[in-house]
Structure formats: C-alpha cells, structure tokens
Amino acid sequence: MxxxxxxxxxxxxxxxxxxxxxxxxxxxxxxxxxxxxxxxxxxxxxxxxxxxxxxxxxxxxxxxxxxxxxxxxxxxxxxxxxxxxxxxxxxxxxxxxxxxxxxxxxxxxxxxxxxxxxxxxxxxxxxxxxxxxxxxxxxxxxxxxxxxxxxxxxxxxxxxxxxxxxxxxxxxxxxxxxxGTKVLSRTPRESTGRPELTEAAIVVSGGRGVNGAENFPLIEALADSLGAAVGASRAAVDAGWYPHTNQVGQTGKSVSPQLYIANGISGAIQHRAGMQTSKTIVAVNKDAEAPIFELVDYGVVGDLFTVVPQLTDEVKARKG
The missing domain is CATH 3.40.50.620 (HUPs)
Incomplete structure (x- = not known):
C-alpha cells in the first residue's frame, strides 16, 4: 500500500x-x-x-x-x-x-x-x-x-x-x-493550564462587549468550567484587555474547534475569518442586529454580564 x-x-x-x-x-x-x-x-x-x-x-x-x-x-x-x-x-x-x-x-x-x-x-x-x-x-x-x-x-x-x-x-x-540562523536562548511560555488555543476542542472568546481587562475573568471562568481555551477579538486585544497571543481572527490565530462561544463580539469579517469553520458556534450579544448572529448555530440576545455567569454556574452544576 x-x-x-x-x-x-x-x-x-x-x-x-x-x-x-x-x-x-x-x-x-x-x-x-x-x-x-x-x-x-x-x-x-x-x-x-x-x-x-x-x-x-x-x-x-x-x-x-x-x-x-x-x-x-x-x-x-x-x-x-x-x-x-x-x-x-x-x-x-x-x-x-x-x-x-x-x-x-x-x-x-x-x-x-x-x-x-x-x-x-x-x-x-x-x-x-x-x-x-x-x-x-x-x-x-x-x-x-x-x-x-x-x-x-x-x-x-x-x-x-x-x-x-x-x-x-x-x-x-x-x-x-x-x-544560518542559530537559537541563542529560549524563554518558556507561562502555562495557564488551559488547552492550546489552536488545538482546543472548545474555545470561549470575549470581544469589545467585555468592556475592560477587569471583566475578562468572566470569560475565563466559563472557559475553565468547560475545559476550554480563551480567545479574544482584535478589538479586545488592541485595547490591551487580553494578550495578542490569544487573538482569534484574520490577523490573529485561526481556530476550528468543536464548539466556539463568542461573547460580546460583533462578528466583523476580521474575526469571522479566524473562527468560521468551527463546528458549532454560539454567540452572546445584547445587539440583536450584530453580524455574528448571521453565522451562529445558537444565539443569545442578552447582556453577557448576566448570561455568562449563569451559563458558568449551570455548567458547573451539571458537572456536579
């Protein structure tokens, strides 16, 4: 053969x-x-x-x-x-x-x-x-x-x-x-304990709607309850709310997980280019007209500050 x-x-x-x-x-x-x-x-x-x-x-x-x-x-x-x-x-x-x-x-x-x-x-x-x-x-x-x-x-x-x-x-x-090009030194990346973004089966991302670095622990808590990686939109990264290494999109990383949860992300083409091949896409956004809803399998029109903690608690409860 x-x-x-x-x-x-x-x-x-x-x-x-x-x-x-x-x-x-x-x-x-x-x-x-x-x-x-x-x-x-x-x-x-x-x-x-x-x-x-x-x-x-x-x-x-x-x-x-x-x-x-x-x-x-x-x-x-x-x-x-x-x-x-x-x-x-x-x-x-x-x-x-x-x-x-x-x-x-x-x-x-x-x-x-x-x-x-x-x-x-x-x-x-x-x-x-x-x-x-x-x-x-x-x-x-x-x-x-x-x-x-x-x-x-x-x-x-x-x-x-x-x-x-x-x-x-x-x-x-x-x-x-x-x-021709010699490696002089290496600095190990600090481990978060979460899966590698591009390899993860589940990715939970936050965007402009997260409204500040101090609120990203909400996204991290949901990700940790699911055993997921954490992603961020370009808007969130450019604002300094989350590291560039976690950016999902055309100028960031391309992901194709089994489940992608977008929180407070409008769904601009820049972001969609990096996650559109995900198997199941869920979006949480308070703007019912957000472009991300054209793409999703499941959409929740609501305030992520209410929805995400409730979802995290429900996941934890079901896991026992």
Whole structure:
C-alpha cells in the first residue's frame, strides 16, 4: 500500500493532538509513516504506533533545537527521498507551515495549506479548504510532485488503530544553510493550564462587549468550567484587555474547534475569518442586529454580564 509521511509535532516525546488527527487522516490515503525529529523523538514511537503509524523515522540530532526550521526541512526532504510517499501531511501551525512551504520548494511540489478535510483519489489526495474569510469552500489537488498539505487542528477525530510502529533511524545530511540562523536562548511560555488555543476542542472568546481587562475573568471562568481555551477579538486585544497571543481572527490565530462561544463580539469579517469553520458556534450579544448572529448555530440576545455567569454556574452544576 502507498505510504504517507506525517510530520510529528511533539514536546520531548509527548505527541500533540494535531499529529494524532493527521494519522487518522493519513490512513484514508495509505500507510502512515511518521517523521519524529529532535530530543525525545524515539519516545514518540509507542503513541504513534497506537494511532496507525506503520513506521516511525527518527532523528535526534542537536541541529533541530540549535537552529531554526531549515534542519527540519532537510530531514523531511531526506524522508521523502527514502519513502517516496503519495503525500506529506503537516499540522497547520506557524513553524510547521513554514517547514511545509520550504519542503515544497525543495522537492518541486505543490503546496496546500489549512485543509479542513482530505479524501483519497486515484489522481492524488483532494483537499477541502475554507477560503476568502471562510466565505467559500474549495476542493483542490496538487498537480505537480508529491503533495505537501498542512491540515488544521480539529479537522478529524483522534482514532486509535494499532500498527507496527517500527522505529528506523533517518539519515539526514544538513546543508550549509541549515546553520544560518542559530537559537541563542529560549524563554518558556507561562502555562495557564488551559488547552492550546489552536488545538482546543472548545474555545470561549470575549470581544469589545467585555468592556475592560477587569471583566475578562468572566470569560475565563466559563472557559475553565468547560475545559476550554480563551480567545479574544482584535478589538479586545488592541485595547490591551487580553494578550495578542490569544487573538482569534484574520490577523490573529485561526481556530476550528468543536464548539466556539463568542461573547460580546460583533462578528466583523476580521474575526469571522479566524473562527468560521468551527463546528458549532454560539454567540452572546445584547445587539440583536450584530453580524455574528448571521453565522451562529445558537444565539443569545442578552447582556453577557448576566448570561455568562449563569451559563458558568449551570455548567458547573451539571458537572456536579
């Protein structure tokens, strides 16, 4: 059966959820072959095997941590040459998308980014994308070379499917450009204990209607009751009410959770572009004419300062 390369996103051997989703998708196209790089790469093998990886190509060279991006492109190029896959799948994250783009140039292939679905076809995988601020849905395929495709988190369920997961060392030759940009220091991001925004199954966001940084704990309390990530509109971020890293929208992060709850967000196209592919959308806004209500599955016309605490209390009560 044809093989499909899957780039593994992990932290010291702990595989992140988008990679497990990719393995589910990869099985539609062929036999998944995972590529794990950096410290802890071999430790990923058991998890990857549990989710369908027939092989795990590993390389733990120091270059992946010491230098930016290019060594990982070298490794994926080596994997493509070793496996001759029908496609290369990469999570849609900032660094991973840069790796995918550079790889596509290296191997002379077409690139599709931010796919929300993939299906097998005799002429090559067909990718579904939401484009032009999610106003249109397109279906496309790469016509040149080995397709390199980045897939949005939450585009598929995580499904266990035991496979061999045989570990093989990947031989990588690093080019001169690999050491062009050296990492001098790293500062760990302070953990909030909440899920990563782009990976979360539930996102609770606040906008201009929250009316100040001092009121964002209302949004955080609802998010914590649901085990959700916290997002913010551009208006809230620009006003300094919440960190830019939590901005959802065209100039922020794009999310596609199972449930998106927008509180005090009008629904300008800038924001919609970053969350319109969410599976279920709920909005709370006291303006019945707010554009966000054109998009939602469920809308509550009401004051968020009344609705959100009541919703939080109800969630907590039902959880016991």
């Amino acid at each position: 044809a093989e499909v390369l899957v780039y593994v996103d992990h932290a010291d051997g702990a595989v992140r959820k988008p990679t497990l989703e990719l393995l589910t998708i990869a099985r539609r196209l062929g036999d998944p072959v995972a590529v794990a790089l950096g410290a802890g790469a071999e430790a990923t093998a058991a998890t990857l095997a549990e989710h369908g990886a027939v092989k795990v190509l590993v390389s733990e060279a120091a270059e992946y941590a010491d230098y930016l991006v290019v060594p990982k492109v070298d490794a994926l190029q080596a994997a493509v040459e070793a496996v001759s896959p029908v496609a290369v799948l990469v999570p849609s994250a900032a660094e991973a998308k840069e790796i995918a783009a550079r790889l596509a140039v290296r191997i002379g292939s077409g690139l599709i980014t931010d796919a929300v679905d993939l299906e097998a076809d005799a002429e090559g995988p067909i990718a579904t994308q939401a484009v032009f601020a999610a106003s249109y849905t397109t279906r496309s395929r790469v016509s040149t070379g080995v397709p390199v495709i980045t897939v949005k988190p939450n585009s598929a369920p995580v499904e266990a499917a035991a496979a061999a997961g045989a570990v093989e060392q990947l031989s990588v030759s690093f080019g001169e450009k690999s050491t």
